Every structure is written in structure tokens, then in C-alpha cells.
Amino acid sequence: MPESRDQVRRRITGDDALLVEHLMDVILAEIPGYQVLDAVQLAEVRAQIRWNVSRVLELWATGTSLTEADANRFRGVGAVRARDGRPLSVILRSYRVAASAFMGYVADRFGEVLTARDMADLTRVWLAADDKLSDALHDGYQAAENSISTDRDRAIGRLVSDLVLGRHAHEGAFVARLRELDVPLPQRFTVVVLQSAAAVDAVLPAVAEPVMHAVIDGTGVVVTGQADLKALHRRGARCCVLADIGANETPRWYRLARACLDRAPADRLVLDRGDAEVLALLAGRADADPERAASTVLAGIASQEHLTETLDALFVAGNAEEVAVRLGVHPQTVRYRLRRITAMTGRDPRRPWDLFVLQCARLATR
Template identity: 25%
Template sequence: MTGHNSAAAESLAARLLADLPGLAATVTGHLAERLPVYRRLPAEELDGDVHRIVKQIIGGFARGLRTGRPPEPAQLAAIRASAAKRAEEGLPIDAVLSAYHLGAQACVDALLPETDPGEMAVVHRSLLDYLCVAVSEVAAGYLAERQALVGEDNTQNQTMLAALLSGADPEVSARRTGIRLPTAYFVVSAAIDPHPDELDPGVDAAVAGRRKTRRVRAELDRRCAHPALARVSADEGLLLVPCPDEPDPWAWLRALVEALGKAAGAPVLACATHCAPADVPAAARLAAELREVATAFHRPPGLHRLDDLLLEHQLTRPGPARRQLAALLTPLLDKPDLLPTLRLYLATNLNRRQTAGRLQVHPNTIDYRIRRIAELTSLNPTRHDDLFKLTAALAAHAAEGSP
């Protein structure tokens, strides 16, 4: 420690130590008053372990002020252990660091009366030295514990996710992992587009993808009151999101998907269904099927439910009818302009001008292509019966994965 003046320091340290119990009580009170997260701690924790470490830290500072030496290893270990405990309790690190600054301010306030500027300069220099060492220990202890907790939580979450997807008894799995089951889950299958950095040849695409994945996971944790079970990669995700206690849970989920897209910095298309924990396997299969359908039909990013894809989902189920429907479009496959035109013409509700604008061609070109589609398939999109059959054929064609 620097700037040590033995005579002044001895006197100042004695004053702090003489009032150590009262000063520790004052600081503990300040924590509860000024930092809401400390106020939410149980009273026995605040008056017990927290008060005890506050007393140790003030005492350690006073002894360092008197001797001019840095904190002893035992005191540094106590600081690190206390920070680890705060991390385990879930207190944010900014609040933990603020607690040390409140304690420092209390020491200054206690010594300020009857202390001349020269002596206060000694206090400030010693206090800064002490805080520099203490804050480093706080950060090290806190982060080490958080990393351990995150690793443990992730292992338990992945174990629980795998158990639910396999159809294992949810209650038994919950007891083994220590995870509290919600009444119901949203089961979400998501497709995540590349972030611009992933497409930049000057950027490592794998690194950019990992950054995107971390942002998505962090946003998911931030938005969910209860932990979600998630398997997320750079291009897709399977999420089991506990249904929230909201007036409109589906509106909440829609907002969550939008937030995940913003966090990813890329469009996110998500398909979801709702189920009890025991029904997760079937719900996960349905969500994946819906995502395949939504992708095949070029649905926009955002949330899609079974209600939004009823016709497309039903028409794309395997079987001889699907193959026969898809075959209706075979005459168009060697004409590269016709199938995209038909798809867009139906998507714009038969609006030839809007279709032409999207394809950047003249509306008369659209009229010509529609006539060619009718000639080749014997199905005219402007006739109601043929329109329904063409819509079904497009769905079947997409599901069959035709070129």
C-alpha cells in the first residue's frame, strides 16, 4: 500500500477499530436501504453472513491502514468466498461491487470529522489501494462461482430436455435434476438465419455463429421468468419455454420470438405448439413439421402456430394423394419461370400487378405465364376449383422436395 504515514495512520486505524461494530451495522443497513437485491435477502443472511464479512473487510482495511501492508491471504480468501456466495444466491455482480464502495464511503464518513486534509489524503490513498485488491478478489470469486453454476445448470437442463424428449416420466426426471416442472410448455422449433458477420468473408463464420448463439441464449434467459430448456445452434433451436402467467401467453411468445430475432441480429422463423410436460415428444415432432411447412411455403420470420398452417400441414402429410398432387405440377418443372410465378401469384391473392412488381416484369408477362400454366396443367388459377387444387399441388410439391 502506498502513501503510508505511520503516525497519522495509526490514529486513523484506531478510530475505525474502536467503532468497528457500529460501523459494520451502519454499512449493513446501507446495503439494505440502497441496494434492493440485498434488501430481498433473508434477514438472518443479511444480519449474519453479510454483516460478518462487512465487519471483516472494514477491520482488514483498518489494519492495512495501520501497517501499510496489503491484505493478508486469509482476508483475501474470505473476500473471494463471500463473493462466491453472493453469486450462488443470484445477486448481480454490480450490486456486490457497489457494496464495497458503500463500505468505503462509510469509512470516509466516519473519519472525516476531526481529520485534517493531510490525514484524509492518507485514508484515500490507502482506501484506493485496498479497493483495487479487494475488487479483483470479488470479481475472481464471483465469476468462478457463476461459471461453475452455469455449467451445472446447463448439464441439468440438457439432461431434463433429453428426458422430456425421450418420453421419460417428467416427475421422475424433475426429481433427479432438481428442476421444477411448469404446468405446460411452449415447444418451439426455430430456424435462425445467418448474421451478416457469418456471410462476411473477412470474419470467422464459426466465431460469429457462436456469438449469435450466446446472444440468443442470453435473451431467452432474460425474458423467461422460469428457466427454459433449450438446444440452440447457429442455424436452429429447439426450445421448451414454460408457459407464463400472462393474459395472452401466445402474444407473449410472439414478442419473445421477435426479441430473439433482434438478439440474433438475423431473422428467426419459429413454429410452436402447447403441451403438458408428458406430451413433449409429440409436440416437438409437430413443431418440427410445422417449421418444415412454414419454410417450404416461404412464410415470413416470426411465430407460426398450427392454426396458421392447418391446410398446408394437412396437405403435406405423406401418402399416395400427396405424390399425385405433386405430380400435377410436373409439366412446369422444366419451365424455370412458371412455378415461382404461380407460387407468388397465389401468395398475392391473384394480384397480377403485385406479382409483376415483385418479379420485376410487365403485368402482361404475368398474364402470359398464367395462360401457359393453365395450358400445361389443365388447371386455371382463375377458376375456383382449379385454384384450390393448384394450392394443394404446391403444398404437396414442397413436401415432396421436388427440384
């Protein structure tokens, strides 16, 4: 008397350890990503294989279909895999590899007691189950991934707020939170403070990874490894760029940047640390430093006597022709020197605010 499907099912599941290890070996051989899983994760994979085999054989023997409870189980599996960081494509491939290996195993060991119809139905049941469970797995994975992304975005936003508002007990606490969020920000970084919160998305292409951003009291703040000043100019967003600063310095610089954006003329679109330092001097802040303001604004021209004397003459002369008369040089020479000053300081002496900042920096240490 031929064996019933239920009898075959019991024979297969009665010695499922052999089948589970066979499918596990095939998956490990076919999918390198599974070879790096730890012992706990491999035990979870074995348990899932055992459940799949048992459930598919049950459906095949009883002529039933997967339930919503089965789908919910796989939504949960998908969510767990997303939090593990295991790629969805790799997980789905493991089910396809297991399906082929399972059908081969059954055909080799039970081919004599199963009819062609039995094998065809078993294949159909596995594929139908795989299709439904894959959809559920995908849904759970995507939902969890979206949740993780949202949670991470919120955590990064809080980190940026705490950074600029000085809520860290010490720099090590900030570094520890960066590590937890997997943000490889260098020890010295750049903060871009934007006058408009709406401009954050517009300036992101002008900054380098890694990047964090947040909106604080209507102001956009972007923290990055470095920013492209020319690209920021092209983006047209009014901002203050604070380059080469550390976590402990950030609150001070942030306050100065906000003051710069409120008080500096709008004709200077992209402000920087030099503008902030000069503003600190003018406001009489206790932490203002004349030497630091001068070195920040004047950059490389402080040691170029011909450039500094040209700048000093411009403060009282007003235009290139008058400067040329005072210095006894050709007006074209003066224009060339002014272009050099602009290139080296990022400030155009022909613009009132830039000229004012340059003059303040020159006067700061006299």
C-alpha cells in the first residue's frame, strides 16, 4: 500500500536535523554573506529552515494554504533582519537556494514513494508559500528600515542641536554619540549656519560626507567634514561657514554665526569665521581676541608687505588711482594687488562690508 502524503511528511520531519543541516550547508556554500554570521544568528537560520520545511509539508499534506498569522510571522522576521543589517536581497536569495535544495533532497530520498503529481504539488506549494512569505518579509523589512531611518534622523537632529547649544558634558560624549550613530565626522569639522531653515536641502550638495543637519529655532544647521565655498555661493543660500572647529568650540561659534547673519549686510552672501571674529570684537565680547581676528581675516597676506601697504592705503584713498599715487606705482599694479588680496582672503575690498572687516582686522593688533 503506497504511503500517504502525511506519512511521508512525518518521515521527513521525523529526521529533520539531517535535512536542516543539508539546507544549511547549501546556503552557506552558495551565499558568502551567511558565512560571516555568528553562532546565535546561525541558530536562528536553522530554526527558520526547520519551520519552513515543517509548514510547507503540512500545507502539502493537508491541501491548505498559508494564513495571515504565517504572514505576520514573516513580517516580524523581516523587521528583525532589517535591524540586524542583513541585506534583503541576500535573505530572499537564501529562500530560493533552500527551495531548490529541498526539492532535490525529497526527490533523492522519497522519489520511489511519491508520484509525479505529489512532487509537482509539493513544488507548487513551496513556491506559493515562498511568494507570499517573501512579500511579507519584504513588508516587514521595509517598515523596520523606514522606522530605523526615521529614528536615526531624529537622533542625528538631536545630536546637532546638542552640539551647537553646548549640551555635551565633554567632547568625549559627543564622539561617543557619533560612534553610536556611525557618523565618521573628523575631530575638526565644519558647521554651516543658514539664515533660512528651508535652505538646508539646497546646500547639502555643496558639502562633503559625512553630513548631519537639523533646524534649530528656524535656523538651518549643517555639520560636515568640509564645505565647498564656491558651490555654496552658487546655491545662493545666505550662510555663515565655520571651518576647522571642534566640539567644545562649536557653541561659541554658533552664537557668533547667528549674530553675523542678523547684522552683516546681505551683499556678503557667504560669511565665515573672520566675519564672526570681527563682530565679536565690535560687540566687546569677553571671548573676543584681536590677534585671532587679525590672523583669521588676513590669512596669508599678513606677511606680504606690499599687499598690506596697498590695503592700508586703500582705507584712506578710496580707489585704485589714488592708492597708486600714494604708493608711487601704476594703477594696474594696485588692481593686481587687490585681486591677490581677494583671492587670498576671500574678501573683495571693493565691497563695503569686506573692506570694513579687512580694516578692522588690520587695526585690531595696532
